[in-house]
Amino acid sequence: MNRTLRPSDIAKQLGISTSSLRNYEARGIVPPAGRAPNGYRVYTYEHAAYFECIVAMSPGFGMEITSAVLSMLQRRELGAALWMINDAQAATHEDKLVLEKAVELLEQIVSDKGGNANWMTIGEMSAAASIPASTLRYWEDKGLISSTRNETNNYRLYDKFQAVKVWLLKSTQKTVYSGDTVRLKQSIGKLPSGDLQALQSLIELARNALLQRNREQLRGLHSLYRLCTVLTL
Missing domain, CATH: 1.10.1660.10 (Multidrug-efflux Transporter Regulator; Chain: A; Domain 2)
Structure with missing residues (x-):
């Protein structure tokens, strides 16, 4: 030895x-x-x-x-x-739960339960996803997500499609930096609003990346x- x-x-x-x-x-x-x-x-x-x-x-x-x-x-x-x-392994499991939330929201859009109308203010989205409002604003400034504005108070409003993107982005926050993570974020930013098929494909990519991390x-x-x-x- x-x-x-x-x-x-x-x-x-x-x-x-x-x-x-x-x-x-x-x-x-x-x-x-x-x-x-x-x-x-x-x-x-x-x-x-x-x-x-x-x-x-x-x-x-x-x-x-x-x-x-x-x-x-x-x-x-x-x-x-x-x-x-x-x-670290617990964080991986938490990301699995985050992706499951994204799937749940996507299924709601597909089945038209509540539609895809303006849904949450930035404060509500921040609380629901446990993400600082400053992070949501940063993602929006970078073109990763988008919002509309309330006509009365000018508050940001996010529909369920954008909420799915928020949960997808959240699932990448604890991942080890890699080219795949960068490309996933870029794809999320380029995703046309309302393209449910493309959104489903990105969720599958995120799932596969999480499985690879587990391996x-x-x-x-x-x-x-x-x-x-x-x-x-």
């Missing part, structure tokens, strides 16, 4: 560069490497397990959580690390368990 490994071998196995290994070490995500007589870094199987965990966990949990968890493991704070992972988190947990085994935690 104490056999040393070359950085190039670890990097090749994980499909990353040796500079990435050095960067992770410099950030304190993995323990410091030993040094050979010639000054070159030498890693152990423990280091390899840390690096594997970074590569496996970061797609599903993001680098911020991954870094925090691995730093806790170096301090042998397994309990705190597991609770942080638990919170990536499972893969990350597998590597985390292996690392904990190596560390005898």
Whole structure:
């Protein structure tokens, strides 16, 4: 178990560069490497397990959580690390519930229960979706959602079609940043008002992205368990 490994071998196995290994070490995500007589870094199987965990966990949990968890493991704070992972998985489940709300609203529009008339003020939408009004205004300024204005008080009004878009956008707030997330937001912004078929397609894209996040988190947990085994935690 104490056999040393070359950085190039670890990097090749994980499909990353040796500079990435050095960067992770410099950030304190993995323990410091030993040094050979010639000054070159030498890693152990423990280091390899840390690096594997970074590569496996970061797609599903993001680098911020991954870094925090691995730093806790170096301090042998397994309990705190597991609770942080638990919170991240709970957030994924919350996003599933958010998407279910979007589906429910879309079904109401399709079945014409209440139609798609102006439905909520910005304050009501903020309270219903647990999103700050400032975020709704920001999304509107960016062209992601739109509203009409109350003729009496000029308050913003959102119909159910826009409400579905709000819940869709909410489901992306806790996701790990990726090109897919950016493209989903762009598609939400470009969606023609009233195009229910296109809206349904975006919901399916969001569902698939959430399923992929779940899979990536499972893969990350597998590597985390292996690392904990190596560390005898």
